[in-house]
Amino acid sequence: MSAVWLSIAITAVVTIAIKAAGPLALGRRELGARASAVLALLPSVLLCALIVATTFGEDGRLVVGPRAAGVAAAGLALAARAPVLLVVGVAAGVTAAVRALG
Amino acid sequence: MADPTEPHGYRAGARAGLPLVLPTLVVGASFGVLARSLGWGTVAPIVCSLVVFAGSAQFALASVLGAGGSVLAAVVAAALVNSRFGPMGLAVAPGLRGGRLRRAVEGQAVIDASLILASREGRVDRELLLGVTLTQWLAWQSGTVLGTLGGGLLGDPDALGLDAVFPAFFLVLLVGEATDARSRAAAVAAAALTFALVPLVPPGVPVTAACAVALIGLVRR
Numbered sequence: 001m002s003a004v005w006l007s008i009a010i011t012a013v014v015t016i017a018i019k020a021a022g023p024l025a026l027g028r029r030e031l032g033a034r035a036s037a038v039l040a041l042l043p044s045v046l047l048c049a050l051i052v053a054t055t056f057g058e059d060g061r062l063v064v065g066p067r068a069a070g071v072a073a074a075g076l077a078l079a080a081r082a083p084v085l086l087v088v089g090v091a092a093g094v095t096a097a098v099r100a101l102g
Numbered sequence: 103m104a105d106p107t108e109p110h111g112y113r114a115g116a117r118a119g120l121p122l123v124l125p126t127l128v129v130g131a132s133f134g135v136l137a138r139s140l141g142w143g144t145v146a147p148i149v150c151s152l153v154v155f156a157g158s159a160q161f162a163l164a165s166v167l168g169a170g171g172s173v174l175a176a177v178v179a180a181a182l183v184n185s186r187f188g189p190m191g192l193a194v195a196p197g198l199r200g201g202r203l204r205r206a207v208e209g210q211a212v213i214d215a216s217l218i219l220a221s222r223e224g225r226v227d228r229e230l231l232l233g234v235t236l237t238q239w240l241a242w243q244s245g246t247v248l249g250t251l252g253g254g255l256l257g258d259p260d261a262l263g264l265d266a267v268f269p270a271f272f273l274v275l276l277v278g279e280a281t282d283a284r285s286r287a288a289a290v291a292a293a294a295l296t297f298a299l300v301p302l303v304p305p306g307v308p309v310t311a312a313c314a315v316a317l318i319g320l321v322r323r
Contacts, residue, residue, distance in 0.1 A: 004167060005146060008150045010173070011154050011180045012153035014177065019210050026202070028205075031224070036224035043221040044276065044292070045313060048289040049312035051273055052293050053300060053308055067265055071273065078277060084121050092125075
């Protein structure tokens with residue numbers, strides 16, 4: 001199983017390096033106003049990209065399946081001002097149901 | 103200027119991440135189950151979750167190796183999936199404490215949920231970030247241990263629809279986050295770019311590439 005251990009070790013080191021790169025480069029520096037303006041948009045951008053990628057992405061393909069139905073249902077629950085846990089529960093429930101029926 | 107009505111602090115972070123604790127635990131368990139089924143033994147899955155602490159990258163490793171891929175193919179896939187941590191590390195750095203080495207260490211705490219929940223107008227609340235990450239970390243590690251040692255006890259997360267929980271949770275956060283014209287435009291552009299890229303590039307790259315959309319923040323209002 002050395003392929004497994006080697007992969008784990010390399011991935012750990014690479015991931016640590018990726019996460020460390022920004023802080024190592026910036027140090028104690030504060031960001032300027034323009035950089036701050038860019039980073040203020042990052043949560044919206046990241047959220048949207050993650051939503052699309054995890055809802056529709058399947059091994060490098062776009063798939064409209066049970067998960068998409070669940071997220072859509074969550075969107076409706078959200079529009080109906082349901083609390084967070086209910087929205088998330090609806091997503092899981094609808095996804096499970098559609099998957100079971102499909 | 104910090105808004106006193108906004109949550110801050112470690113405990114607020116822990117609370118903010120609460121809806122994700124159960125899904126994270128179950129997905130961690132499913133990783134443990136998958137890794138066991140691929141012959142990883144009882145130690146490797148647990149160590150993997152401890153040192154990599156990135157679900158999508160861990161699943162990438164397991165599936166590439168499990169399909170007979172080389173170590174190189176596996177680590178490249180995992181690295182691409184984790185490449186978004188580059189811009190995220192940059193985003194989190196100014197909110198951390200100490201010199202560059204200490205910030206590089208603290209920056210290891212950045213994950214999707216904690217960066218997003220702890221972001222405040224282009225700056226990250228350090229304690230909030232750490233609070234969210236700590237609870238996610240505990241859930242992830244316990245889940246992995248349960249799945250690795252407990253086998254199929256928890257059932258199939260896909261049958262429970264748990265794969266929809268993270269995107270749904272992110273949708274909730276998006277509604278609260280994209281509140282002005284510019285962030286909404288950025289969100290739409292990011293969605294479009296991600297859609298376009300998913301069929302074209304390896305998993306993980308669309309999300310990292312979409313981070314570039316935040317650069318519209320450079321344009322003067």
